[in-house]
Amino acid sequence: MSHAFLLEVVILVSLVFYALSGGADFGGGVWDLLARGPRAEQQRAAIDHAIAPIWEANHVWLIVVVVVLFSAFPPAFGAIMTALHVPLTLVLIGIVLRAAAFVFRKYDVQTSRSPHRWGRVFGVSSLFTPFLLGLCLGALASGEIRVTDGQVVTGFFAGWTRPFAIACGLFAQGLFAFLAATYLTVDTAGNTELCRDFRRRALGAGLALAPVAGLVFLLARAGAPRIFAGLTGAWAPPLLLTTSVAALAALGALWTRRFRLARAAAALQVACILLGWALAQYPFVIVPDLTFADAAAPPNVLRLLTYVFAAGTVVLAPSFYYLFRVFKGSGASAAGPGH
Amino acid sequence: MNDLLFARSQMALSLAFHIVFAVIGMAMPVLMVIAEARHLRTRDPIDLELCKRWARGTAVLFAVGAASGTVLSFELGLLWPAFMDLAGGIIGMPFSLEGFAFFTEAIFLGLYLYGWNRMGPRAHLGAGIIVALSGLASAVFVLTANAWMNAPAGFTLTDGRVTAIDPVAAMLNPASLQQVVHMTLAAYLAVGFGVAGVHAWFLLRSRAHAFHRRALRIALGMAVLCAPLQIVSGDRIAKMVARIQPAKFAAMEGHYRTMARAPITLGGLADDDAMVVRGGIEIPAMLSVLAHGRADAEVTGLEDIPRTDWPNTKLVHLAFDVMVGCGFALLALAIWVSVSWLRRRDPGPWLLRALVAAAPLGFIAIEAGWMVTELGRQPWIIYGIMRTADAVTPMRGLVAPFAAITALYLLLTVVVVLVLRRMFMATSPAAGVP
Numbered sequence: 040m041s042h043a044f045l046l047e048v049v050i051l052v053s054l055v056f057y058a059l060s061g062g063a064d065f066g067g068g069v070w071d072l073l074a075r076g077p078r079a080e081q082q083r084a085a086i087d088h089a090i091a092p093i094w095e096a097n098h099v100w101l102i103v104v105v106v107v108l109f110s111a112f113p114p115a116f117g118a119i120m121t122a123l124h125v126p127l128t129l130v131l132i133g134i135v136l137r138a139a140a141f142v143f144r145k146y147d148v149q150t151s152r153s154p155h156r157w158g159r160v161f162g163v164s165s166l167f168t169p170f171l172l173g174l175c176l177g178a179l180a181s182g183e184i185r186v187t188d189g190q191v192v193t194g195f196f197a198g199w200t201r202p203f204a205i206a207c208g209l210f211a212q213g214l215f216a217f218l219a220a221t222y223l224t225v226d227t228a229g230n231t232e233l234c235r236d237f238r239r240r241a242l243g244a245g246l247a248l249a250p251v252a253g254l255v256f257l258l259a260r261a262g263a264p265r266i267f268a269g270l271t272g273a274w275a276p277p278l279l280l281t282t283s284v285a286a287l288a289a290l291g292a293l294w295t296r297r298f299r300l301a302r303a304a305a306a307l308q309v310a311c312i313l314l315g316w317a318l319a320q321y322p323f324v325i326v327p328d329l330t331f332a333d334a335a336a337p338p339n340v341l342r343l344l345t346y347v348f349a350a351g352t353v354v355l356a357p358s359f360y361y362l363f364r365v366f367k368g369s370g371a372s373a374a375g376p377g378h
Numbered sequence: 379m380n381d382l383l384f385a386r387s388q389m390a391l392s393l394a395f396h397i398v399f400a401v402i403g404m405a406m407p408v409l410m411v412i413a414e415a416r417h418l419r420t421r422d423p424i425d426l427e428l429c430k431r432w433a434r435g436t437a438v439l440f441a442v443g444a445a446s447g448t449v450l451s452f453e454l455g456l457l458w459p460a461f462m463d464l465a466g467g468i469i470g471m472p473f474s475l476e477g478f479a480f481f482t483e484a485i486f487l488g489l490y491l492y493g494w495n496r497m498g499p500r501a502h503l504g505a506g507i508i509v510a511l512s513g514l515a516s517a518v519f520v521l522t523a524n525a526w527m528n529a530p531a532g533f534t535l536t537d538g539r540v541t542a543i544d545p546v547a548a549m550l551n552p553a554s555l556q557q558v559v560h561m562t563l564a565a566y567l568a569v570g571f572g573v574a575g576v577h578a579w580f581l582l583r584s585r586a587h588a589f590h591r592r593a594l595r596i597a598l599g600m601a602v603l604c605a606p607l608q609i610v611s612g613d614r615i616a617k618m619v620a621r622i623q624p625a626k627f628a629a630m631e632g633h634y635r636t637m638a639r640a641p642i643t644l645g646g647l648a649d650d651d652a653m654v655v656r657g658g659i660e661i662p663a664m665l666s667v668l669a670h671g672r673a674d675a676e677v678t679g680l681e682d683i684p685r686t687d688w689p690n691t692k693l694v695h696l697a698f699d700v701m702v703g704c705g706f707a708l709l710a711l712a713i714w715v716s717v718s719w720l721r722r723r724d725p726g727p728w729l730l731r732a733l734v735a736a737a738p739l740g741f742i743a744i745e746a747g748w749m750v751t752e753l754g755r756q757p758w759i760i761y762g763i764m765r766t767a768d769a770v771t772p773m774r775g776l777v778a779p780f781a782a783i784t785a786l787y788l789l790l791t792v793v794v795v796l797v798l799r800r801m802f803m804a805t806s807p808a809a810g811v812p
């Protein structure tokens with residue numbers, strides 16, 4: 040296996056982890072915004088309790104993606120940042136507002152109104168940031184961003200303003216909300232009523248996801264022909280089957296209140312969706328003009344980066360294990376919302 | 379203003395905003411760890427209370443720092459795609475290492491802030507030590523990447539194409555060591571005096587307050603240690619700049635004419651057209667000594683540098699003098715504090731007042747220092763290799779993202795100040811009993 044390929048795998052794996060962890064944190068923000076009913080404040084407290092210790096770490100996966108991209112595939116980074124300048128700037132604003140609002144709400148001295156105001160900002164930025172991230176991935180797949188001699192020639196609105204990209208954005212939103220609600224059923228397993236609230240939300244989001252997924256698929260035919268062709272390739276049936284089984288298993292497990300199973304199935308579903316997108320788009324970073332090979336840094340740089348990432352993984356894996364064991368391990372989940 | 383200037387302003391603003399939170403995120407864990415280690419040894423509840431309160435403030439500031447750091451990592455490409463295209467492969471390695479350091483920092487900060495009741499006391503302290511160390515590592519890696527922009531190394535440029543990349547040589551470029559040392563000390567110095575200033579303010583109201591006295595002592599311990607070291611480091615980094623970036627050095631000092639026994643000009647406004655500094659104080663031969671260690675050494679002036687390669691002399695000279703002025707003011711304060719300690723006296727009201735007044739000086743010095751580094755490198759984004767104007771994005775209408783980021787950061791600055799103020803006021807524990 041070439042070093043370039045290993046680094047491409049690092050990008051995909053980081054994106055999957057980002058979706059599974061950071062994505063779910065955004066989804067948590069959405070449920071904070073949509074908290075309703077007599078237990079709205081308890082729902083918010085449960086969400087806060089679930090994400091507070093881990094969201095900073097979860098966010099770093101996105102930075103890893105960015106760093107690998109510009110270290111190992113520098114021209115691709117330049118082209119993406121140029122073509123998607125507008126939505127990515129909005130993503131940044133969303134990231135800053137989400138982080139700031141979350142800590143302001145949590146740590147500001149409580150006055151009667153301020154927590155709600157920051158809660159609203161936290162929720163709204165959690166809602167639109169994943170939409171914009173989905174939009175960007177859709178744009179890269181659409182084939183409408185054209186690159187000649189390393190220069191983006193289709194301006195600053197190509198791809199991400201089209202129906203396909205917008206459908207991808209909606210899909211990302213729905214997926215993260217579904218993930219978050221499913222995780223929260225496990226986190227609130229000790230509280231029957233809260234758990235029921237999140238179960239209902241997870242089921243609703245999971246069911247609502249189906250038509251959006253269908254819409255993405257339909258729009259891909261005209262909006263991202265390369266992806267559409269890829270999704271009908273030889274590797275596609277088993278992967279689509281796995282994705283569908285995982286999706287149904289997640290819903291079934293939610294229905295039968297086997298929440299840990301539901302969480303695992305939902306995570307598998309999300310991982311499969313990203314893997315399918317990556318396989319369909321491969322070997323392109325930006326369909327149809329820029330491949331990973333075109334953009335790769337010299338071999339010695341890639342080799343060194345591979346070593347860095349191998350060493351980094353040796354440090355990170357046990358650290359993450361420890362973090363999640365302390366906060367999400369058995370015994371930790373049953374605890375009620377903390378201070 | 380044109381698009382290039384908007385792009386530069388947006389980058390400058392993003393850096394200026396982020397650096398404050400970055401140094402706090404780097405240095406506060408050191409103070410927290412000291413307080414917690416004291417608590418483990420002495421079992422004094424004041425130390426524990428102090429550590430927990432510092433941790434709450436740090437949680438807020440770290441979150442803003444992490445988000446604004448993300449903004450910067452994207453802005454490298456959003457604003458300077460051609461720069462990243464050329465430099466990505468060369469300085470990607472320190473950025474990747476920084477990514478892992480930051481990951482470690484975020485993981486263990488989560489454990490530290492929320493793990494009080496879930497981990498043993500030693501494991502908890504260990505998490506804090508890892509946060510402090512990975513914060514330091516993060517800073518070291520990022521600084522080597524910035525140093526590379528000042529002293530590009532580890533590659534060959536042929537016909538505009540980069541070949542023979544050696545990322546390790548790039549990381550260990552001639553400017554790395556001095557920049558790393560100077561900025562690391564700056565972070566601990568600024569945060570030490572900044573925190574000391576806050577607690578000094580409370581002590582002026584309630585002099586016997588054990589909680590704030592302890593806080594003051596720990597914070598000053600860090601600051602007083604760093605202050606003299608920073609002056610030494612400043613001398614070393616100035617000599618390095620004189621050697622490898624003569625244009626930046628000349629702009630810093632407002633030095634126009636190449637000469638031996640060059641005088642240093644303190645203060646004053648540089649006038650490029652007349653090639654003089656107006657209103658400054660001259661000390662004969664001092665610049666030759668500072669730059670090269672000998673009074674008869676020749677110091678290159680701006681006259682020997684093509685006019686198109688001059689930085690903004692007025693701003694760079696001004697920023698440099700502000701930085702140096704703040705540095706020496708803090709050194710004087712550190713001496714004052716040391717003398718009061720040697721006499722085994724508690725800080726008196728005048729010293730406390732001075733500490734309150736000096737609280738922002740370290741941060742002002744950091745901002746001014748970054749102005750010297752970045753403005754002094756202009757018109758280059760990679761010194762001698764790539765001009766900033768050639769690196770800017772083809773995107774038009776950059777006034778829009780600039781305005782958006784400016785508005786966002788202004789809002790956040792106001793809110794952070796209000797939130798911290800409320801935290802300080804509401805949580806100042808009663809005297810003696812925390």
